[in-house]
Amino acid sequence: MVKLHVNGQEQAFDGDPTMPLLWYLRDELGFTGTKYGCGVALCGACTVHIDGEAARACITPVKDVAGRSVTTIEGLDPNGNHPVQKAWRTLNVPQCGYCQAGQIMQAAALLATTKNPSEAEINDAMSGNICRCGCYQRITAAIRAAATGA
Amino acid sequence: MTPVHVTIENVSRRGFLKGIIATGGLVVAAEFLPARAALAAYATGAEKMPGGVVTDPHVFVSIDPSGLVTIVAHRAEMGTGSRTSLPMVVAEELDADWSRVRVKQSPGDEKKYGNQNTDGSRSMRHFIQPMRQCGAAARLMLETAAAQRWGVDVAEVQTQNHEVVHKSSGRKLGYGDLAAAASALPTPSPDQIKLKDEASFRYLGKGNVQIVDLFDITTGRAVYGIDAKQPGMKYAAIARPAVLGGKLASYDGTAAMKVPGVEKIVVIEGTPPPAKFQPLGGVAVIARNTWAAIQGRDALKINWDDGPHGAYDSAAYKAQLEETASKPCKVVRNDGDADKALASAAKTVSAEYYIPHLAHASMEPPSATVRVADGKCEAWAAVQSPGNTQEELAQKLGLKREDVTVNVTLLGGGFGRKSKCDFVLEAALLSREMGGAPVKVVWTREDDIQHDYLHTVSLERIDAGLDQQGRVVAWRHRSVAPTIAAIFTADPKHESAGELGMGLIDVPFDIPNLRCENGEAEAHTRIGWFRSVSNIPHGFAVQSFAAELAHAMGRDPKEVLLELIGPPRIVDPRKSQNVEAFPNYGDPFETYPIDTARLRRAVELVADKAEWGRKLPPRHGQGIAVHRSFLSYVATVVEVAVDEKGGLSVPRVDTAIDCGFAANPERIYSQIEGAAVMGLSLARYGEISFKNGRVEQSNFDGFQVIRIDESPPITHVHIVPNGIDVPSSGVGEPGVPPFAPALCNAIFAATGKRIRRLPIGDQLAT
Numbered sequence: 023m024v025k026l027h028v029n030g031q032e033q034a035f036d037g038d039p040t041m042p043l044l045w046y047l048r049d050e051l052g053f054t055g056t057k058y059g060c061g062v063a064l065c066g067a068c069t070v071h072i073d074g075e076a077a078r079a080c081i082t083p084v085k086d087v088a089g090r091s092v093t094t095i096e097g098l099d100p101n102g103n104h105p106v107q108k109a110w111r112t113l114n115v116p117q118c119g120y121c122q123a124g125q126i127m128q129a130a131a132l133l134a135t136t137k138n139p140s141e142a143e144i145n146d147a148m149s150g151n152i153c154r155c156g157c158y159q160r161i162t163a164a165i166r167a168a169a170t171g172a
Numbered sequence: 173m174t175p176v177h178v179t180i181e182n183v184s185r186r187g188f189l190k191g192i193i194a195t196g197g198l199v200v201a202a203e204f205l206p207a208r209a210a211l212a213a214y215a216t217g218a219e220k221m222p223g224g225v226v227t228d229p230h231v232f233v234s235i236d237p238s239g240l241v242t243i244v245a246h247r248a249e250m251g252t253g254s255r256t257s258l259p260m261v262v263a264e265e266l267d268a269d270w271s272r273v274r275v276k277q278s279p280g281d282e283k284k285y286g287n288q289n290t291d292g293s294r295s296m297r298h299f300i301q302p303m304r305q306c307g308a309a310a311r312l313m314l315e316t317a318a319a320q321r322w323g324v325d326v327a328e329v330q331t332q333n334h335e336v337v338h339k340s341s342g343r344k345l346g347y348g349d350l351a352a353a354a355s356a357l358p359t360p361s362p363d364q365i366k367l368k369d370e371a372s373f374r375y376l377g378k379g380n381v382q383i384v385d386l387f388d389i390t391t392g393r394a395v396y397g398i399d400a401k402q403p404g405m406k407y408a409a410i411a412r413p414a415v416l417g418g419k420l421a422s423y424d425g426t427a428a429m430k431v432p433g434v435e436k437i438v439v440i441e442g443t444p445p446p447a448k449f450q451p452l453g454g455v456a457v458i459a460r461n462t463w464a465a466i467q468g469r470d471a472l473k474i475n476w477d478d479g480p481h482g483a484y485d486s487a488a489y490k491a492q493l494e495e496t497a498s499k500p501c502k503v504v505r506n507d508g509d510a511d512k513a514l515a516s517a518a519k520t521v522s523a524e525y526y527i528p529h530l531a532h533a534s535m536e537p538p539s540a541t542v543r544v545a546d547g548k549c550e551a552w553a554a555v556q557s558p559g560n561t562q563e564e565l566a567q568k569l570g571l572k573r574e575d576v577t578v579n580v581t582l583l584g585g586g587f588g589r590k591s592k593c594d595f596v597l598e599a600a601l602l603s604r605e606m607g608g609a610p611v612k613v614v615w616t617r618e619d620d621i622q623h624d625y626l627h628t629v630s631l632e633r634i635d636a637g638l639d640q641q642g643r644v645v646a647w648r649h650r651s652v653a654p655t656i657a658a659i660f661t662a663d664p665k666h667e668s669a670g671e672l673g674m675g676l677i678d679v680p681f682d683i684p685n686l687r688c689e690n691g692e693a694e695a696h697t698r699i700g701w702f703r704s705v706s707n708i709p710h711g712f713a714v715q716s717f718a719a720e721l722a723h724a725m726g727r728d729p730k731e732v733l734l735e736l737i738g739p740p741r742i743v744d745p746r747k748s749q750n751v752e753a754f755p756n757y758g759d760p761f762e763t764y765p766i767d768t769a770r771l772r773r774a775v776e777l778v779a780d781k782a783e784w785g786r787k788l789p790p791r792h793g794q795g796i797a798v799h800r801s802f803l804s805y806v807a808t809v810v811e812v813a814v815d816e817k818g819g820l821s822v823p824r825v826d827t828a829i830d831c832g833f834a835a836n837p838e839r840i841y842s843q844i845e846g847a848a849v850m851g852l853s854l855a856r857y858g859e860i861s862f863k864n865g866r867v868e869q870s871n872f873d874g875f876q877v878i879r880i881d882e883s884p885p886i887t888h889v890h891i892v893p894n895g896i897d898v899p900s901s902g903v904g905e906p907g908v909p910p911f912a913p914a915l916c917n918a919i920f921a922a923t924g925k926r927i928r929r930l931p932i933g934d935q936l937a938t
Contacts, residue, residue, distance in 0.1 A: 054399040055392020095392030102391035118251030119389035120584025145881035156849025158883035
């Protein structure tokens with residue numbers, strides 16, 4: 023039995039403890055905002071926060087988050103109004119939108135520790151998140167906007 | 173007379189009103205036989221597509237008593253914005269307040285909604301006119317209902333932002349008050365309908381409407397194919413033959429069945445090629461969750477019988493393509509006598525270009541959930557062509573079309589991959605095997621990259637001859653590439669007319685002796701549509717070679733490009749010899765001719781905006797390319813910097829697009845920005861290669877795509893302004909083809925190194 027918190031609620035899982043957190047969130051808990059993209063931490067679509075830090079849910083076994091606190095896109099802000107989410111909407115970032123939850127979670131984790139990131143810091147933090155539609159220039163602009171409150 | 177069936181039903185809106193408090197009550201909906209009469213200022217190929225065109229507002233528009241307008245989106249959403257932009261067209265003509273409009277996704281049903289195949293950059297191009305007609309008809313019905321209520325002539329009333337106003341008295345009625353009466357009216361005939369003046373547009377052409385899924389996307393609520401969930405749903409992962417036409421020889425599922433959560437192993441029969449959209453076959457593991465299914469699949473021990481394509485080897489195939497291109501091939505366009513002109517030319521220039529297979533690698537891999545029970549089938553799937561998916565499911569399962577429901581989710585990217593419904597058919601077969609339990613099939617990234625309908629692989633050879641004055645007097649282009657037609661017919665050998673017409677035989681150059689040839693090539697893997705299709709290799713070769721000619725002449729590439737294009741005129745490939753057909757992307761040539769004035773204007777505009785020829789820092793270079801595809805004209809200037817070690821960066825991109833009337837400029841910007849990223853991905857890294865019949869790459873390590881740190885920091889998009897009378901043309905795809913040649917032309921300008929083989933990979937390393 024693995025006990026953990028997901029989006030502020032206590033959860034207990036008695037299935038395969040080696041199951042990646044990604045599939046536990048999606049298939050067992052129904053938090054489908056966290057996406058599958060590669061399964062091997064190459065694309066960032068599955069990015070969640072574990073104790074506030076960005077992590078790839080696809081390579082994190084459930085047993086590794088025992089006693090820890092997981093936040094998914096659904097729990098980032100109760101009204102969906104985290105500054106990063108708002109900036110994403112203001113600047114019309116998404117195209118297909120599939121990778122955006124991972125992008126937003128990664129960006130929110132960056133801004134939590136780096137209040138006004140440089141371009142190099144944005145690139146460094148975000149280069150693990152692939153967007154096949156190619157929304158990158160708007161992602162950069164949205165992170166800047168969220169950082170400055172613009 | 174059109175039979176009319178009016179029904180009043182309580183429509184549940186929870187599927188498309190997430191997070192919004194809906195007013196309750198009855199929604200008045202009516203069901204009419206679709207009116208197909210078109211109020212078109214110009215002809216398109218839309219009528220000839222399966223399902224054709226439907227414009228009846230009873231099909232697309234409903235209004236509840238509170239005035240909430242629901243508009244049906246009948247095309248799939250994969251990131252281009254069509255799910256927003258087409259309803260926006262309806263709302264414009266309906267004179268609706270966009271904040272009181274909701275969008276509802278239609279299921280697959282082309283008889284009811286018209287063509288739904290969201291592919292070929294056709295959505296706005298084929299449906300801006302029908303959706304305008306639909307919205308205008310609904311507006312007239314509301315006006316008529318109001319006039320009847322007031323007992324006045326309909327000419328005395330007009331709409332004004334979600335209300336109908338009696339002009340002389342100032343009386344007003346909201347759309348909600350009129351919905352019931354309006355819905356009972358017959359659909360106005362086209363000659364009764366009056367479209368809005370362009371000057372009064374509030375949304376069309378403005379770019380002020382945000383995509384309807386924006387909030388849901390940014391909060392994780394948006395539902396994609398992979399997110400479907402049904403009661404009692406099972407999860408499946410499938411081991412498929414790695415080689416085209418490979419068959420299952422034997423398997424041992426003992427270890428797979430021991431994986432906790434695995435419930436069943438099912439063999440899926442493959443279809444020998446050409447298999448169209450049929451599943452590849454293989455062994456499916458069905459489990460209680462995705463993880464167990466994948467674990468079980470990976471534990472299968474399988475022996476495959478590879479068959480004849482087991483020898484497919486990309487290096488050997490490339491040599492074969494080169495050999496074919498070294499000799500005369502089938503002539504597919506001929507003007508003058510290129511061979512003779514080449515033989516007598518003062519100078520000749522020749523080059524060969526190689527463009528490998530590419531994988532779509534949409535961020536959401538193919539995924540579908542299907543339930544087949546009680547003689548009915550219901551699917552929840554990320555498909556570009558829900559109408560075709562409905563037909564294919566019905567055929568595969570032996571059901572009537574109307575007993576098959578295809579619910580269309582959002583697509584996490586499509587790029588042409590999700591036009592093929594093989595993955596939906598897989599889920600359907602498995603549901604039947606599971607006694608009617610819904611089954612979700614998830615393709616892993618490895619599945620996606622190794623079993624894709626790949627972009628073709630091609631060898632392009634161009635020979636040109638210059639006269640004493642340095643004018644290009646001869647052009648001979650040989651294209652050799654396996655064709656998409658190979659998934660439909662056995663061994664077609666040559667590119668189809670559609671593929672040849674994507675930048676080969678429609679080359680718009682003003683050269684007296686011009687010949688295009690197409691060599692034989694056999695397909696050893698599934699070839700499919702990939703964003704921009706054959707325009708990628710053809711455009712890369714033609715536009716790279718134009719710059720090579722400029723270099724040979726010692727002249728400016730932009731000036732030579734304009735000289736090759738020649739004076740403003742209409743180029744009609746059908747007037748050349750040996751052209752069997754020129755489909756022009758399925759649209760009438762008269763509506764969408766090849767207009768070199770527009771091609772030239774795109775070049776001039778982008779050159780001006782990018783400050784072509786400005787002084788650049790050392791090791792920087794600019795490159796230019798222009799290409800007409802999907803009936804739009806796109807020119808790109810790429811600026812590169814190449815450091816001493818060969819490190820490549822792209823500090824700036826400028827792209828000019830002339831896509832006729834720009835219905836939603838904001839989404840055109842995003843498509844063109846994205847096209848630069850996809851163009852850079854394919855140019856730098858894009859390659860799927862085969863060894864022993866098998867794809868050598870499996871995930872984003874082997875098949876790399878551009879990430880944020882390598883992306884152009886900014887792509888400036890310049891839309892050529894056009895009025896509503898200029899037919900809207902493609903947007904989703906045309907941005908891609910000019911990027912790679914512009915990039916490689918810029919690399920040449922910066923370094924003197926000419927890239928003729930994609931991807932660039934380590935070719936710049938010193």
